[in-house]
Amino acid sequence: MTRSEVQQRIAALSEEIRRYPTPIARCDEQLAALIEERSQLLAELAGAPGCAPEGVWANDGGRAP
Secondary structure, three states: OOHHHHHHHHHHHHHHHHOOOOOOOOOOHHHHHHHHHHHHHHHHHHOOOOOOHHHHHHHOOOOOO
C-alpha cells in the first residue's frame, strides 16, 4: 500500500469505529479487529523510514559513502 492508501484506510477505519453501533460488548470481536487494524496501520505510517541523511546527500549530488 502507498502512504496515501494507508492514510485513506485509516480514515475509513476511524469513521467505521466512530459509527459503530452501541452498546458495545467487551467480547465484540469485530470492533476489536477494526481497532487492531487501525493501530497496525498507524504504527506502519509512524515507522515508515525516510531517506537516511547519507542517502539524501547522495541523491542531491553528493558522493555516496
